[in-house]
Amino acid sequence: MRVHHLIPPWFKQYRPEWLAGDAIAAFIASMMLVPQALAYAALAGLPPYLGLYAGLLPLVGYALFGSSSVLSVGPVAVLALMTASALSPIATPGSAEYINGAILLALLSGLILLAMGFLGLGSLSNLLSLPVVDGFISGAAILIIVGQIAPLLGVENSGDTALEILLSTLSNISSTDPQTAILGVAALLSLICARLGLPVVLIKMGITPPRARLLSRLAPMLIVLLAILFTILFHWGKEIPVVGDIPGGLPELKMPTFSLGLIHQLILPALIIALLGFVESLSIAHAIALRRGEKLNASAELRGLGAANLLSAFSGGFAVTGSFARTAVNDEAGAKSPLSGVIAAVLIALVLLYAARIFTELPVCVLAATIIVAAANLINLRAMALHWHYDRTDGLAMAGTLLGVLLFGVETGIGLGIGLSFATLIWRTSRPHIAVVGRVPGSEHFRNVLRHTVKTQPGILFLRIDENLFFSNISAVEERLLIEVKRHQNPHDLVLILSSVNRIDSTAIERLQQINRDLQEHDIRLHLAEVKGPVLDRMGRSRLLQELSGRVFLSSYIAELALRRHQINVEDSKSNESLPPAKST
Amino acid sequence: MRVHHLIPPWFKQYRPEWLAGDAIAAFIASMMLVPQALAYAALAGLPPYLGLYAGLLPLVGYALFGSSSVLSVGPVAVLALMTASALSPIATPGSAEYINGAILLALLSGLILLAMGFLGLGSLSNLLSLPVVDGFISGAAILIIVGQIAPLLGVENSGDTALEILLSTLSNISSTDPQTAILGVAALLSLICARLGLPVVLIKMGITPPRARLLSRLAPMLIVLLAILFTILFHWGKEIPVVGDIPGGLPELKMPTFSLGLIHQLILPALIIALLGFVESLSIAHAIALRRGEKLNASAELRGLGAANLLSAFSGGFAVTGSFARTAVNDEAGAKSPLSGVIAAVLIALVLLYAARIFTELPVCVLAATIIVAAANLINLRAMALHWHYDRTDGLAMAGTLLGVLLFGVETGIGLGIGLSFATLIWRTSRPHIAVVGRVPGSEHFRNVLRHTVKTQPGILFLRIDENLFFSNISAVEERLLIEVKRHQNPHDLVLILSSVNRIDSTAIERLQQINRDLQEHDIRLHLAEVKGPVLDRMGRSRLLQELSGRVFLSSYIAELALRRHQINVEDSKSNESLPPAKST
Structure with missing residues (x-):
């Protein structure tokens, strides 16, 4: 120097x-x-x-x-x-x-x-x-x-x-x-x-x-x-x-x-x-x-x-x-x-x-x-x-x-x-916020049923998960999910809104597959909505998308329309190719 | 028994x-x-x-x-x-x-x-x-x-x-x-x-x-x-x-x-x-x-x-x-x-x-x-x-x-x-995904500029943070923010979209206040958009909202409209009372 x-x-x-x-x-x-x-x-x-x-x-x-x-x-x-x-x-x-x-x-x-x-x-x-x-x-x-x-x-x-x-x-x-x-x-x-x-x-x-x-x-x-x-x-x-x-x-x-x-x-x-x-x-x-x-x-x-x-x-x-x-x-x-x-x-x-x-x-x-x-x-x-x-x-x-x-x-x-x-930090991520949501009448927006006057569909349960999914919180998610399913007297369709989920780890994806199978046992179809691009890319490496009993929807509104009109063909959605385009990020 | x-x-x-x-x-x-x-x-x-x-x-x-x-x-x-x-x-x-x-x-x-x-x-x-x-x-x-x-x-x-x-x-x-x-x-x-x-x-x-x-x-x-x-x-x-x-x-x-x-x-x-x-x-x-x-x-x-x-x-x-x-x-x-x-x-x-x-x-x-x-x-x-x-x-x-x-x-x-x-888990939350976003023409949706053809406004920078803000990642956020500000030749308005942020800890809120002051030094106003209800409630307990040089907007679209038309009155927005209603969750 x-x-x-x-x-x-x-x-x-x-x-x-x-x-x-x-x-x-x-x-x-x-x-x-x-x-x-x-x-x-x-x-x-x-x-x-x-x-x-x-x-x-x-x-x-x-x-x-x-x-x-x-x-x-x-x-x-x-x-x-x-x-x-x-x-x-x-x-x-x-x-x-x-x-x-x-x-x-x-x-x-x-x-x-x-x-x-x-x-x-x-x-x-x-x-x-x-x-x-x-x-x-x-x-x-x-x-x-x-x-x-x-x-x-x-x-x-x-x-x-x-x-x-x-x-x-x-x-x-x-x-x-x-x-x-x-x-x-x-x-x-x-x-x-x-x-x-x-x-x-x-x-x-x-x-x-x-x-x-x-x-x-x-x-x-x-x-x-x-x-x-x-x-x-x-x-x-x-x-x-x-x-x-x-x-x-x-x-x-x-x-x-x-x-x-x-x-x-x-x-x-x-x-x-x-x-x-x-x-x-x-x-x-x-x-x-x-x-x-x-x-x-x-x-x-x-x-x-x-x-x-x-x-x-x-x-x-x-x-x-x-x-x-x-x-x-x-x-x-x-x-x-x-x-x-x-x-x-x-x-x-x-x-x-x-x-x-x-x-x-x-x-x-x-x-x-x-x-x-x-x-x-x-x-x-x-x-x-x-x-x-x-x-x-x-x-x-x-x-x-x-x-x-x-x-x-x-x-x-x-x-x-x-x-x-x-x-x-771990404790916070382990207590995910999950909201039952419904559609604000006259709009395409879905909001927490506890905070807003919203319209819900009988038999269709919309849940929004407000946290990344990790080994440390996936059990809490599963528990809450089963509680809501029971509270809503076994809906025939369950839509998970993943708009706030940026990451799903290996443990969580395996448990989601298990949850999908468990719900299927009870004749409840599991759908995903508003999945972010990178998250959907990652999901493609697991068996979740192939095994999913329901579909992946671009938005909650599209999901509601499709499920309400009974126009959904579950078999068609089981391959990756027929999935709707990912929600962009 | x-x-x-x-x-x-x-x-x-x-x-x-x-x-x-x-x-x-x-x-x-x-x-x-x-x-x-x-x-x-x-x-x-x-x-x-x-x-x-x-x-x-x-x-x-x-x-x-x-x-x-x-x-x-x-x-x-x-x-x-x-x-x-x-x-x-x-x-x-x-x-x-x-x-x-x-x-x-x-x-x-x-x-x-x-x-x-x-x-x-x-x-x-x-x-x-x-x-x-x-x-x-x-x-x-x-x-x-x-x-x-x-x-x-x-x-x-x-x-x-x-x-x-x-x-x-x-x-x-x-x-x-x-x-x-x-x-x-x-x-x-x-x-x-x-x-x-x-x-x-x-x-x-x-x-x-x-x-x-x-x-x-x-x-x-x-x-x-x-x-x-x-x-x-x-x-x-x-x-x-x-x-x-x-x-x-x-x-x-x-x-x-x-x-x-x-x-x-x-x-x-x-x-x-x-x-x-x-x-x-x-x-x-x-x-x-x-x-x-x-x-x-x-x-x-x-x-x-x-x-x-x-x-x-x-x-x-x-x-x-x-x-x-x-x-x-x-x-x-x-x-x-x-x-x-x-x-x-x-x-x-x-x-x-x-x-x-x-x-x-x-x-x-x-x-x-x-x-x-x-x-x-x-x-x-x-x-x-x-x-x-x-x-x-x-x-x-x-x-x-x-x-x-x-x-x-x-x-x-x-x-x-x-x-x-x-x-x-900590490493993942410490590397937040941050996207520069712009509006999809003809819509109210904002998307990643790298993934989509979107319209951006000169002098207004929209950044979406896809992770909760913690002591372990707020430095990375700050660094990225300064890089983007420099890359966009000192915009006059910076809008942070917090739609995916569910939690902001004590360290992160103090650093956000500091970032706000730093940006103010460089004549850049800091705005927040799509802040979730609980996050905004929590912000009210810090000085961030009082000190914020810009405003809190219900949505990114409203932010763009307001900032483009120069209709924003910064002084008005400095008290909590005049803030627009929080985005609901």
Whole structure:
């Protein structure tokens, strides 16, 4: 690959007047990123400074290959939680082995994303339905919050599930360290006030609402710096846990090396991290692109995120993806191009080079407060209410995923969610809607007898099947059919209207043949009407059309006319040739 | 429950003239059953005489509760194989622990079947598609045959999969015991001749074809008795393996007792055995009922099979179900009622009481020959060819199941099969058929532009979606939509015809809203036409109808008229109230 291929299009088209916007946005986004990066690394069970590594080169990687101009890539809470969940059964958090595992997870996720990008497998993300993703994110956020209560108060916790962690935290609550708890809760309240109250105050002070919102985004960094200042001034670092040693300087670039066994253990978590990271990032990028009237390219997104994760791994970081909060701020702060990401990376590099030591005195409880506030924003009650309101089945899949995360952890939770999505799909196709229809007087239209005043013919039963016919629903169709036949006191003709049937599988076609024979036993002729072209073509490969006791009609109206006038010659219709032309599609 | 509730209806209606048919059928079926019962017990890894136990009380149990008049319940090859597969990781074949496990499997299967019967869960059998069942049975039959080559030739074999067993048999082939092999192969050839040639010979001798077929069914018993006679006469029993000790007399009735741990290990295999046994038995019973013009009751079948398995367990037997071969013979031999099953049970009891000792001298290689011939009849090449011909996807699911059984064993094979069925279903719904349609000149009908000569309107694009919209296919729909929009040089109006859409899930409705916004960005109005009543009702719960840039039209024709005349007032259509009446269903 030549070098100029690596130069992204936005760079060639760059206009000098964009620089101010990009630089300001980069500053605000990186000031948000520093405390979040430290916090999410801690959440992942890693030394906090690794969060800064994960917030450095990935920004450049995405800027080179991604297609969104303002997506802010880096450490995010949910992937940090998933990293911890994947690694905690394998190694002790913070150990060299554990860090190695985190790097491998990022590497594998990056490779998976790149492979999906180059093989055009972006559609793999269709495995995840929206209710499942929303339920998962909310469940993960609650799990994160529950896990951070203990470090916020300076007590111990243990356990793998939300309930276990909560119970262990509550049982240790008496050993709360007052100093930690006061500082932690103060930081938490300050963060909440800064988020909810500060914009209001700033607007009252005459600052424009957009600017007030942006300024309030700097508050977490300010609170962190204040906490560090107090800790240094009052020598709290000896009494309460602080972040501790941070090696200054930039990360070394090196090729990670690993055993096949470890890869085998981490490939599934890496796949889930890659898929979820992609789905989340794509939905953020899509929302922003829509707002800005830009075009998004799913393959470029996969390559951008893949490159970001590879670079994270090569520089000792962990799995990254697009951050909802930082992307929104980057956009609002006036970023014009991915250069803002590159500038943010430079700013993070400067922090690592010249200011990293400051953060050694940052109390862990303040990080916990940062995580709690960030996680609380991930709980999307509105989206969950919408799903619940729109479709109760989808709502249940969502609730199941959420509860799965809380009761069994993130990996089982997402597995349960995917299972529930497909179970829902299968359950839906297994309960076909079937309507007894009759003709609307004075027209050729046939409608549901329950919804409309229609004319029915004695002895002729019209049934419309509103679902594809599969092994999973053909029994239900057969049952309903027999019920209707009995209810209509054994009609002599039964017409199945297949206008909504696009596919009939092998099991269903065999059962239709059986139904035809069963009805014949009871002297009921079976006819088909409005069969779609491809479906009729496929039927020709089975014996159904040869065995059919009745005929295939172009339309329900033609069927009614023919059957009412007794003009139908059943023998004639038994060969394929004499069938009327198929209804076209 | 009062005693007279236990008396089945057929008994109260019994007519004396039925007795001859029932007795003759019972005699032939039980003569078939004896060698098969011994063989299948051996196949299950159990002492052969337990097969006779499994062929005794289950016949009575089914006669009391089942609904088919001629279904012959008892040991069958596939369930024997599945019993062996479930138990071999747990205990040594033939040990007390192993026998205990087989009894527990029958007990659990029986309870599962009864539970399904009483809870109305017969539809659980819809988990299994026909191609998967056919692929599974054929795979199991091949696995059985491969496993019987070694005992047929008197060599050792080992391994879990068909390939392993075949390779180990071939590597031991040099240690073939000539005497065993000669007897085994002679028995095998005799059985094959009896099956294929004997009816022909008998017909030539002037016997009617049905009678010739029935008489040929007695040949296996005759061959077994001849083999025993030779073994006794020539004292082969000292040199080649024979069945060995058979305790005379009837089985003791006792309540099995088991640990919870064992139940936990066997509950999944028991479920698979119950489901597969039910599916197979129901298809046999259904085919026979159809031929005889009788009514079959799925719940009664579940109760009948459940009772049969419970009684098998209480009398020390293993899992049973309806046998295809014996049922066909029972029917052909003139059985009129389930009394033939009861008489067959009495005959088996007589064998156990007075003739069991004969079978101690039966060479194992002759049993192997019996199993091979029975299994070969289970390979249903015709059904497999039909599936393959009808639908390649179903054919692949079938082939996958068959290969899964051969490469990984029966349990993984059936699991793979169920997985493949659902994967097929999901794959199908994920590839929606979408057609660009135009109006057939001089009519109100809209048809696929690729199949018909139709009129299209410049600037107005009509797309018909022929599939329900789910999380798994909405991306494909979106992609196709954008391709068509580009191909038609940005039309100003896009009409989605939803006449075949019966369901739109939560993910799809959100994406439709997004698509609407995206199109609006490009100044394309999105309209919907022919939306079904329930779908429109559901849409009302989302924001789609409020946000829709275009309108909802009753029919495609009305849409064309309105859009062509530019009479559409978009603002008016943005509230639900002003929408045209929904298309009825």
